[in-house]
Amino acid sequence: MTGLAIVDAILAGERDPAVLAKLRDHRIRASAEIVRKSLVGNWKQEHLFTLKQSRQIFQYYEESIAACDEEIEKLIVGFGPHVDTAERPLPPDRKAQQRKRKRRGVNRASIRRRVSTCGRKSTNCSVWT
DSSP states (O other), X not given: OHHHHHHHHHHTTOOOHHHHHTXXXXXOOSOHHHXXXXXXXXXXXXXXXXXXXXXXXXXXXXXXXXXXXXXXXXXXXXOOOSSOXXXXXXXXXXXXXXXXXXXXXXXXXXXXXXXXXXOSSGXXXXXXX
16 A cells, blocks of 8 residues: 555655655556655645545545444354355356455455355345345
């Protein structure tokens, strides 16, 4: 999370573009020089204030999503299987790579397996009634 590391460093008071550029992820295609040049700023207080608020809101959303994921995981555990997974195995996850890039820390494979045991139609699962 290069962007968050840089934002957090800026909010902590770091203003040197060379130091901030060192926080970039090694997978970033732009050179360190280009990243350094893009991190030159005027650091106006009103901009830093809105950056701080935006970062706090982002953290709140991350925490809320994690809490929702935990609650969903707890609720799914209570459902009994309606489909024999040995007889009807779960098809391969076609979008696993996309989700892997987007989200970290969420065990979607586990949730996907549990929900799939409810059957193809949402009316077959007690979670929807």
